[in-house]
Amino acid sequence: MAGTQAGKKVIRVFGVCLGLAVAQISVAQWGEATEKLQPKSTVAAGSFTLFNGQLSADMPKSFALQNTDSSVGNGRKWLMGSLHVAAYTGTLIVLNEAWYKDYPRSDFHTFNDSHEWLQVDKVGHAWSAYQLGRASAASWRWAGMNPKQQAWLGAASGFAFLTTIEILDGFSDEWGWSWGDIAANIGGSTLFLGQQLGWGEQRISFKFSFHRQQYEDEQLNMRSDELFGNSWYERMLKDYNGQTYWLSGNLRAFFPDSKIPAWLNVAVGYGASGMMGAENNIWTDEADGTLYDRTDIPRHRQWYLAPDIDFTRIKTNKKWLRTVFFIANAFKLPAPALMYSNGKFVLQGFYF
DSSP: HHHHHHHHHHHIIIIIHHHHHHHHHHHHHHHHSSSSOOOOOOOOTTTTTTEEEEESSSSSOOTTOOOOOOHHHHHHHHHHHHHHHHHHHHHHHHHHHHTTTGGOSOOOOBOOOOOOOOGGGHHHHHHHHHHHHHHHHHHHHHHOOOOHHHHHHHHHHHOOOOOHHHHHTTBBTTTTTHHHHHHHHHHHHHHHHHHHTTSOOOEEEEEEEEOOOOOSSSHHHHHHHHHHOOOHHHHHHOOOGGEEEEEEEHHHOOTTOOOOOOEEEEEEEEEEEOOSSOSSSSOOOOTTTOOETTSSSEEEEEEEEEEEEOOGGOOOOHHHHHHHHHHHHTTTOEEEEEETTEEEEEEEEEOO
């Protein structure tokens, strides 16, 4: 039951957050695309200049806090606020229709799942909060908010939405309010907010990658289909064995006087393998009641070191391409990686 609960929960959080993030980015970029060309103006961040809402310099900044055009009125703020409320309300209504109404309600209760899935699911919550904050802040930038307002509203919007989902879980008999999820949501929002307020940019990006796990043991493949689904998108959302989460640091941002390419990053990743259940590898077949004990399959944490790219630091004057780069920066570039797991180092020639 715990495995099914976690799988369904991650679809709600991961899928909905990614959809909201893309929608917020698209709205902000659509707004920029409708503007007339403006003359160059200086911004507060160092010696960078701003042209049509985009920084231009030898080293572009990753989602830099930018001063906005003082001619922007309150209309955009009201529009963006209304769009946030409408998007979040509509999403929660859809969630209720798609998930919660089919499960019994209960009094508000908590659910301790912090020990499950070697905490990969919790890292996924943090990633969702970070990406929602990043996307929301981009939309508030278009609305004309000042840099600090962009950062605070972005981080608060992401956290508030995820907390609302947690409240709905708290009143559902199938799930419950998870303090572990709340801590992860705070962590992801804080990672975004802290960098925006401290550095004025995202020097360390929070990224995601996925690969589908295939096993020589057919029993494990059948168990994976049962737990995580068979389609690629179900596996991407639900199979924690194939998910890796990365903190990707931009080298030039930390060494501005160097000749390191502005887009080059080094990423540290975390994942896990061998998980055929939330807590252990023992399960009962729901069809015939057969008990399966696969404790012979070790459950391992995995750590990675790999090169990466910060797509948002690639210079371009095309707004549609900037939108593509902004979205792409939520995901880790496939590349060789050094993996450490179970006391051993393994070189992966191509890892995603």
